[in-house]
Amino acid sequence: MTRAFVQPDDLRHLVADQFGGDRRIVALDRLTGGSKKGVYRLRLDDLTQVIVYVWAAGENYWPPSLTVPDDPFTDASGADLFAANHAALAAVDVRIPRLLMLDRDRRYLDADVALLEDAGAVTxxxxxxxxxxxxxxxxxxxxxxxxxxxxxxxxxxxxxxxxxxxxxxxxxxxxxxxxxxxxxxxxxxxxxxxxxxxxxxxxxxxxxxxxxxxxxxxxxxxxxxxxxxxxxxxxxxxxxxxxxxxxxxxxxxxxxxxxxxxxxxxxxxxxxxxxxxxxxxxxxxxxxxxxxxxxxxxxxxxxxxxxxxxxxxxxxxxxxxxxxxxxxxxxx
Structure with a gap:
């Protein structure tokens, strides 16, 4: 399939709504390693830096497979799962990136999108x-x-x-x-x-x-x-x-x-x-x-x-x- 990843101009409305209309995107880097969703580092002209998650078909490299019907590890991807799991981990005091915004109404992209704290690049x-x-x-x-x-x-x-x-x-x-x-x-x-x-x-x-x-x-x-x-x-x-x-x-x-x-x-x-x-x-x-x-x-x-x-x-x-x-x- 032809994959079209997110470009800086695609996020201009999101940036305006979340950070103000006078903010400008300096860089949008798609991070390596993700195979089910797109993970991007977004940098703005005031040195703000956040992570963007994008759940879109073009970001998912995994082809379909035969699955066991009650296997709970099947299809473990999506904004709904992320939201529920983020709340559950926060409830037991597990440190996770702070959730800044979650859009499941596709206001900005033809995909669900989340903005998160950028916790750095050191694994x-x-x-x-x-x-x-x-x-x-x-x-x-x-x-x-x-x-x-x-x-x-x-x-x-x-x-x-x-x-x-x-x-x-x-x-x-x-x-x-x-x-x-x-x-x-x-x-x-x-x-x-x-x-x-x-x-x-x-x-x-x-x-x-x-x-x-x-x-x-x-x-x-x-x-x-x-x-x-x-x-x-x-x-x-x-x-x-x-x-x-x-x-x-x-x-x-x-x-x-x-x-x-x-x-x-x-x-x-x-x-x-x-x-x-x-x-x-x-x-x-x-x-x-x-x-x-x-x-x-x-x-x-x-x-x-x-x-x-x-x-x-x-x-x-x-x-x-x-x-x-x-x-x-x-x-x-």
Whole structure:
């Protein structure tokens, strides 16, 4: 598809309404990394600097995929989700960019738009690479925020908007949702990679054995969904600021920690995690490996600008998925 991104002139009415008619746009930079929405840094002639979110079809690189109907992590994008999730995180004192304006009436663009505080360009990922000692404080603060989220419990799982509307019917157990999700992603990835096609039955059997060790649960914490150090900005005062929050969901906290362990690596213990079910954690870790094969292979078939990075990510996780079969302690 031909993608037409936002240009400075497209925001002139927004700027006039929000900052005054005498303000002028100095720069509008589309930030890299976003694949579902457009993220722009807007700079004005009085040194005001804000972030603009744009939820438009042309900003979303993800092609459709087969989904599990009750998978709460499907289609985690949109202004409605952002608004509900922003309020929920603020309610448990999680530092997020301050929301300055949210337009869901499409007054300025043929898209939903949000204006947010610009919390800076330094990610926790960059700080960890550059100065691990300086990252210790933000990591500890982030760990506290995560504990508040993960001990905020709900008797239902699902997107916050679905729960608020009474649409989060609990038809089955969370681990069964994840198993179906993992097996669906395995089938899709096997079409693209003959190694996965050859190992399909072994991988599926491994997933099911991991699921069999998991005990039932009926209380769910507030989880970000895919929180890595690249989804945390660090202000000049050392505050960690959580971003990309549309995937916020009530779900098993092990899903979050499987992701955190993978993304934070050696820094993960500094987050001081809550107690976890090791069997549930292991199932979710392996399911996420399969997700990080299928998703990158799917988006690599599009015009996503960093295609090779996605292919490398899929290859790395294919190696992990196959290695797990060799190291499993049951006969194959």
């Amino acid at each position: 926790l990922e960059a700080l960890l690479a550059r100065d691990p000692a300086a990252a210790a404080g933000p990591l500890a603060t982030l760990g506290g925020a995560l504990r508040r989220m993960h001990t905020t419990l709900c008797a239902k799982y699902g997107k916050l908007t679905a729960i608020e509307r009474g649409e989060a019917a609990q038809r089955r157990r969370t681990e069964d949702v994840i198993v179906d999700r993992a097996l669906s992603q395995l089938r899709a990835a096997a079409v693209r990679d003959p190694r996965l096609a050859d190992a399909h039955d072994q991988i599926a059997g491994h997933v099911r054995r991991l699921r069999d060790a998991v005990r039932e649960r009926r209380a769910y914490g507030l989880v970000h969904g895919e929180l890595g150090p690249d989804h945390v900005l660090v202000t000049p005062d050392g505050e960690p600021v959580m971003i990309d929050i549309e995937g916020l969901t009530y779900f098993d906290v092990e899903w979050e920690h499987a992701w955190l362990r993978m993304r934070f690596r050696d820094a993960y213990p500094l987050l001081r995690p809550v107690d976890l079910d090791p069997h549930r954690l292991e199932l979710y870790r392996y399911a996420q490996v399969l997700s990080l094969i299928e998703g990158p292979l799917r988006i690599a078939d599009t015009d996503f600008p960093n295609r090779q990075w996605m292919l490398d990510l899929a290859e790395w996780n294919t190696t992990k998925a196959l290695a797990a079969l060799r190291h499993a302690d049951y006969p194959r």
